[in-house]
Amino acid sequence: ADHEVRLWTRDEGHAAEMRASGCNERLLPGIALPASVSIHEDLSAALAGCELALIATPIAGLRASLAALAQSSVPAVLWACKGFEQGSGLLPHAVARELLPVGVARGAFSGPSFAIEVARGQPTAITVASDDLAFAQSVVSTLHSPRLRLYANDDLPGVEVGGAVKNVMAIATGVCDGLGFGMNARAALITRGLAEIARLGVALGGRTATFMGLAGMGDLILTCTGDLSRNRRVGLLLAEGRTLDEVLATLGHVAEGVPTAREAAALATRLGVDMPITQAVAAVLDGRLAAAQAVEQLLARDPKVETAG
Numbered sequence: 088a089d090h091e092v093r094l095w096t097r098d099e100g101h102a103a104e105m106r107a108s109g110c111n112e113r114l115l116p117g118i119a120l121p122a123s124v125s126i127h128e129d130l131s132a133a134l135a136g137c138e139l140a141l142i143a144t145p146i147a148g149l150r151a152s153l154a155a156l157a158q159s160s161v162p163a164v165l166w167a168c169k170g171f172e173q174g175s176g177l178l179p180h181a182v183a184r185e186l187l188p189v190g191v192a193r194g195a196f197s198g199p200s201f202a203i204e205v206a207r208g209q210p211t212a213i214t215v216a217s218d219d220l221a222f223a224q225s226v227v228s229t230l231h232s233p234r235l236r237l238y239a240n241d242d243l244p245g246v247e248v249g250g251a252v253k254n255v256m257a258i259a260t261g262v263c264d265g266l267g268f269g270m271n272a273r274a275a276l277i278t279r280g281l282a283e284i285a286r287l288g289v290a291l292g293g294r295t296a297t298f299m300g301l302a303g304m305g306d307l308i309l310t311c312t313g314d315l316s317r318n319r320r321v322g323l324l325l326a327e328g329r330t331l332d333e334v335l336a337t338l339g340h341v342a343e344g345v346p347t348a349r350e351a352a353a354l355a356t357r358l359g360v361d362m363p364i365t366q367a368v369a370a371v372l373d374g375r376l377a378a379a380q381a382v383e384q385l386l387a388r389d390p391k392v393e394t395a396g
């Protein structure tokens with residue numbers, strides 16, 4: 088069924104452009120907005136009578152968005168933000184716990200989903216995660232479609248860690264591919280990256296099985312190998328010897344893996360979780376290591392039992 092969708096943006100110019108053209112040319116070029124979507128710049132009007140709010144800002148905008156929603160009477164909130172909040176190191180659900188009133192249903196959308204492919208109606212499968220499985224299932228039954236298949240999961244921390252740290256691994260894979268290390272190296276990096284994600288995820292309360300799912304392995308494969316990924320592109324550009332400032336200026340879009348690498352590396356150190364790839368990416372982004380040196384350091388590590396930790 089077609090739902091009535093209200094798209095709110097803080098940018099009045101962008102709202103006017105979308106209303107005039109019937110498209111979101113800045114972010115989803117060439118895609119006509121369906122007739123069921125109306126454009127709003129007044130948040131309280133957009134939220135009046137709304138049954139479910141979906142936050143689709145970078146994680147840097149999550150706190151402000153939740154604070155605004157907490158002032159409304161919206162009964163349910165989902166976020167698509169992937170990462171750890173910069174400064175606090177919190178996962179999205181922990182930010183939501185600080186802001187949303189008890190009783191507001193909440194959870195995350197995550198999984199392998201380049202927005203432009205979803206918008207074109209290309210088949211996509213993602214996870215809806217909530218501590219409250221019945222809520223996740225109700226979202227699935229309301230929004231599931233043959234082209235956007237939804238799966239419910241009650242492992243919210245696991246799903247959020249998968250979505251956050253796969254961006255760091257995509258930067259690492261971009262570096263590895265950009266330096267020409269080959270496909271064997273890429274497969275090894277992705278697999279060892281998944282081991283790292285699972286170690287941190289379990290330490291933060293997630294379940295191992297989640298990391299084998301859409302928000303774990305699924306999104307990791309997509310983001311590490313898909314050339315539409317902004318995070319992968321950061322790695323490819325770093326491998327050309329560009330500075331992070333030059334890379335971000337060239338990219339022109341948010342790459343969540345950049346702040347998340349630092350937060351995840353700090354968290355891993357604090358929790359005593361072994362995350363060599365994440366630590367290497369954080370060191371490259373901070374200018375403490377050159378990209379090629381980081382790869383050599385990883386290759387020089389002592390051999391391990393594969394399933395350790």
Ligand SMILES: NC(=O)c1ccc[n+]([C@@H]2O[C@H](COP(=O)([O-])OP(=O)(O)OC[C@H]3O[C@@H](n4cnc5c(N)ncnc54)[C@H](O)[C@@H]3O)[C@@H](O)[C@H]2O)c1
Nearest residue numbers: 097143144145146147148151167168169200201202341343
């Ligand atoms: N783009 C994708 O393919 C995709 C897919 C799945 C998940 N995600 C995740 O969703 C989140 C958003 O990604 P995106 O690509 O849409 O980002 P984006 O940089 O395109 O930003 C989306 C919108 O958020 C607005 N925004 C930024 N800060 C805001 C704030 N403080 N308050 C209100 N609005 C704000 C921007 O102006 C923009 O209109 C990220 O965490 C990303 O990892 C993205």
Ligand SMILES: O=P(O)(O)OC[C@H](O)CO
Nearest residue numbers: 198199200201316317318
């Ligand atoms: O373009 P990226 O690297 O931010 O990835 C987008 C989505 O997270 C893919 O699922």
